[in-house]
Amino acid sequence: MKKIMTGNEAIARGAFEAGCTVAAAYPGTPSTEILENIAQYQEIYSEWAPNEKVAVEVVCGASIGGARSLAAMKHVGLNVAADPLFTIAYEGVNGGLVIVTADDPGMHSSQNEQDNRLYAPFAKVAMIEPADSQECKDFVKEAFEISEKFDTPVIFRVSTRVCHSKSLVELGERQEVGVKDYQKNVKKYVMIPAHSRVKHYEVEERLAHLQAYSNRSPLNRIEWGDKKIGIITSGISYQHAKEVFGDQASYLKIGFSFPLPDKMIKKFARMVDKLYIIEENEPYLENYVRILGIDCVGKEFIPRCGELSPEIIRKAFLPQEEKKHYQVDLKVPSRPPVLCAGCPHRGIFYAVSKYKDVVATGDIGCYTLGMMPPLNVTDVVICMGAGISAGLGFQRAALQGGRKEKVFGFIGDSTFFHSGITGLIDAVYNNTPTVMVILDNRITAMTGHQENPGTGRTLMGQPAPVVDIEGIVKAVGIKEENVRVVDPYDLTATQKAVKDAYEATEPFVIITRQPCALIKEVQRKRAGLFCSVNQEKCTKCRACIRTGCPAISFRDNQVVIDQTMCNGCTLCLQVCKFNAVEKVVG
Amino acid sequence: MVKSILLVGVGGQGTILASKILTEGLLRLDYDVKMSEIHGMAQRGGSVTTQIKFGKKVYSPCIGMGEADVIVAFEKVEAVRWLHQLKEGGILLVNDYEIYSLPVLLGQEEYPQNIIERLKDKVENFKAFNAAKIAEDLGNIKAQNIVLLGALIKALNLDGIDWTEVLKEHLPERLHDLNIKALEAGMRV
Numbered sequence: 026m027k028k029i030m031t032g033n034e035a036i037a038r039g040a041f042e043a044g045c046t047v048a049a050a051y052p053g054t055p056s057t058e059i060l061e062n063i064a065q066y067q068e069i070y071s072e073w074a075p076n077e078k079v080a081v082e083v084v085c086g087a088s089i090g091g092a093r094s095l096a097a098m099k100h101v102g103l104n105v106a107a108d109p110l111f112t113i114a115y116e117g118v119n120g121g122l123v124i125v126t127a128d129d130p131g132m133h134s135s136q137n138e139q140d141n142r143l144y145a146p147f148a149k150v151a152m153i154e155p156a157d158s159q160e161c162k163d164f165v166k167e168a169f170e171i172s173e174k175f176d177t178p179v180i181f182r183v184s185t186r187v188c189h190s191k192s193l194v195e196l197g198e199r200q201e202v203g204v205k206d207y208q209k210n211v212k213k214y215v216m217i218p219a220h221s222r223v224k225h226y227e228v229e230e231r232l233a234h235l236q237a238y239s240n241r242s243p244l245n246r247i248e249w250g251d252k253k254i255g256i257i258t259s260g261i262s263y264q265h266a267k268e269v270f271g272d273q274a275s276y277l278k279i280g281f282s283f284p285l286p287d288k289m290i291k292k293f294a295r296m297v298d299k300l301y302i303i304e305e306n307e308p309y310l311e312n313y314v315r316i317l318g319i320d321c322v323g324k325e326f327i328p329r330c331g332e333l334s335p336e337i338i339r340k341a342f343l344p345q346e347e348k349k350h351y352q353v354d355l356k357v358p359s360r361p362p363v364l365c366a367g368c369p370h371r372g373i374f375y376a377v378s379k380y381k382d383v384v385a386t387g388d389i390g391c392y393t394l395g396m397m398p399p400l401n402v403t404d405v406v407i408c409m410g411a412g413i414s415a416g417l418g419f420q421r422a423a424l425q426g427g428r429k430e431k432v433f434g435f436i437g438d439s440t441f442f443h444s445g446i447t448g449l450i451d452a453v454y455n456n457t458p459t460v461m462v463i464l465d466n467r468i469t470a471m472t473g474h475q476e477n478p479g480t481g482r483t484l485m486g487q488p489a490p491v492v493d494i495e496g497i498v499k500a501v502g503i504k505e506e507n508v509r510v511v512d513p514y515d516l517t518a519t520q521k522a523v524k525d526a527y528e529a530t531e532p533f534v535i536i537t538r539q540p541c542a543l544i545k546e547v548q549r550k551r552a553g554l555f556c557s558v559n560q561e562k563c564t565k566c567r568a569c570i571r572t573g574c575p576a577i578s579f580r581d582n583q584v585v586i587d588q589t590m591c592n593g594c595t596l597c598l599q600v601c602k603f604n605a606v607e608k609v610v611g
Numbered sequence: 612m613v614k615s616i617l618l619v620g621v622g623g624q625g626t627i628l629a630s631k632i633l634t635e636g637l638l639r640l641d642y643d644v645k646m647s648e649i650h651g652m653a654q655r656g657g658s659v660t661t662q663i664k665f666g667k668k669v670y671s672p673c674i675g676m677g678e679a680d681v682i683v684a685f686e687k688v689e690a691v692r693w694l695h696q697l698k699e700g701g702i703l704l705v706n707d708y709e710i711y712s713l714p715v716l717l718g719q720e721e722y723p724q725n726i727i728e729r730l731k732d733k734v735e736n737f738k739a740f741n742a743a744k745i746a747e748d749l750g751n752i753k754a755q756n757i758v759l760l761g762a763l764i765k766a767l768n769l770d771g772i773d774w775t776e777v778l779k780e781h782l783p784e785r786l787h788d789l790n791i792k793a794l795e796a797g798m799r800v
């Protein structure tokens with residue numbers, strides 16, 4: 026049977042068919058739907074881990090315990106999980122172990138554009154790269170086989186356009202491989218220096234075997250066309266190249282991309298007149314081809330920055346074929362993402378925005394948008410967790426420099442569980458007088474509402490204990506009098522908490538608690554609620570518009586609230602000095 | 612020959628559902644299909660695009676400058692934003708409907724006037740109509756995506772299959788009537 030699937034659905038299907046029994050992930054675009062889809066298969070135990078390091082460690086343990094196991098994450102997630110990756114590389118596997126990294130060329134929803142192909146040679150593990158959904162499914166199965174055969178973890182590298190594009194997939198049956206027995210073997214599974222020294226030699230030997238395999242693997246294939254141009258390419262770049270050159274070129278299509286097939290590359294290069302390397306971002310293939318002493322054309326024409334496309338390849342190699350296009354000279358207004366109408370994050374940012382000497386270190390999630398006009402609160406965003414810890418450092422710099430800034434660090438609930446707790450401990454341990462705001466909307470909102478340890482439900486839909494954020498805050502040593510839990514829809518209470526925090530001389534925590542306005546049950550509960558403007562009382566001062574709510578607009582000389590968007594959070598009502606906003610219960 | 616369709620709109624307008632139904636229908640018409648969507652921050656009111664390519668064999672899912680055979684703009688300004696993607700002689704379908712972005716709401720940027728006239732001047736194969744209004748009159752503005760889908764199916768002469776069947780498979784039963792009417796209304800415009 027054939028089915029149209031996204032790459033992510035197909036990876037999940039591949040894991041199912043390969044007999045995978047344990048899977049773990051932390052969400053992150055464009056990888057999130059892999060585990061959401063794996064969770065549909067009852068045969069696989071699947072979980073959201075609090076972060077990627079935990080997810081990879083869970084599957085390392087599961088693999089050693091004999092289960093075919095898979096972890097998935099976005100590219101930056103592998104940075105978080107790099108520590109276990111580099112050492113499980115030495116230990117190898119028992120049940121097959123596949124680690125999916127989903128890169129985001131073009132940064133559709135990421136903070137950087139790192140090319141995770143570079144991880145494979147660094148960690149010395151095998152790497153596989155599919156180019157469409159069918160390959161996603163087939164190659165995951167192959168990845169498990171390779172993992173067990175060569176005793177290596179396998180990096181499965183995909184990118185946004187592979188993850189989020191749909192194409193046809195031929196479905197197969199699940200192969201029941203069961204869970205292998207575990208045998209104690211400390212030389213393999215306990216990496217003390219004495220064992221690791223031996224292992225390093227074995228890893229180098231394994232790479233030699235993998236390289237020999239790479240040269241005969243069906244995942245690397247040559248498609249002969251015109252031999253005047255030869256193209257070496259992999260992943261989505263293959264599809265773009267194929268669209269531009271069709272059979273006017275020959276292709277070495279790489280699916281097993283570490284170790285690279287040296288003999289195959291040499292043979293291919295000999296058979297073609299000109300060699301092009303077509304790849305997105307880093308010159309990963311090109312550098313290797315050059316190390317082999319082969320001349321080629323690549324990054325001098327194909328940019329390192331941004332997402333690749335047929336259009337860019339055409340411009341680089343066939344500029345005469347550039348397409349004509351339409352233009353009208355109208356200035357198009359920008360459409361940046363914004364905090365939704367009724368977003369519970371708005372109240373706290375609004376309250377903090379009134380303090381001009383506050384420096385805000387933000388973090389990653391919907392609340393990153395606290396940097397946007399009109400709130401303009403956030404000064405710094407680096408990576409998950411840094412909302413707290415970079416805040417501590419900034420506070421220290423300000424103190425060392427004799428400056429008066431007060432730092433507010435912002436972090437979402439999912440991000441707090443991911444990597445905020447250690448920063449919080451640092452604040453307590455070193456008594457840094459920073460304010461830490463934990464924005465608890467009970468869900469991982471940014472990536473599309475995945476459960477987290479504060480939600481009360483697991484990925485597999487089971488009820489779960491709610492991990493208690495206040496309990497953690499107090500347990501690590503934030504004093505009771507320095508903790509506030511507020512409803513961010515209550516502006517007065519929120520403003521009071523911000524004032525107390527601003528004046529505090531010790532580490533201080535504010536927890537804002539109100540579920541995300543887009544959660545289905547919340548939408549149902551608030552369905553009849555909205556605010557509306559009493560035009561008689563309205564002075565058109567537009568204070569309400571300065572909350573940045575997208576439901577409020579000024580049209581035809583009137584302030585109006587879009588009732589289909591509004592959920593009655595009443596923030597605008599609370600900022601109106603003229604009582605011109607009224608709450609309606611429909 | 613591979614044909615390329617670009618759907619552009621604003622988060623929450625239902626571009627993704629429309630493209631799912633379209634993709635499924637194209638498969639039933641025995642085409643190879645690739646569909647690619649970028650929905651990173653879409654839910655937060657950003658602009659959304661979905662690219663659909665179909666033909667005998669499709670490689671890249673991406674559409675570039677001057678490559679789209681059809682653009683369906685679910686919002687007026689988005690038609691202008693993505694116009695450069697339209698192929699010479701390609702079809703442009705526009706929902707005559709405005710959604711102000713935050714910078715416009717805040718008065719920092721302006722929503723351009725006369726978009727429809729300006730587009731009509733440039734693009735030979737151009738059609739604008741208020742799908743939102745049509746859907747609203749049928750009972751729910753949310754069905755505007757299906758009205759636009761109907762118009763697209765007609766524009767591409769893809770009537771070889773029963774689209775209402777495909778539609779039904781993608782929607783809960785209580786929404787069938789409304790959306791079938793929306794689809795038919797779209798096909799008539």
Ligand SMILES: Cc1ncc(C[n+]2csc(CCOP(=O)(O)OP(=O)(O)O)c2C)c(N)n1
Pocket residue numbers: 051052053054077099101102105136389390391392409436437438439440441464466468469470471472
């Ligand atoms: C290391 C890493 N993993 C995953 C992501 C993807 N990501 C961005 S924001 C986010 C979740 C934010 O959730 P939360 O902190 O609860 O904030 P909310 O969006 O709910 O406001 C995730 C998973 C990332 N940017 N970096």
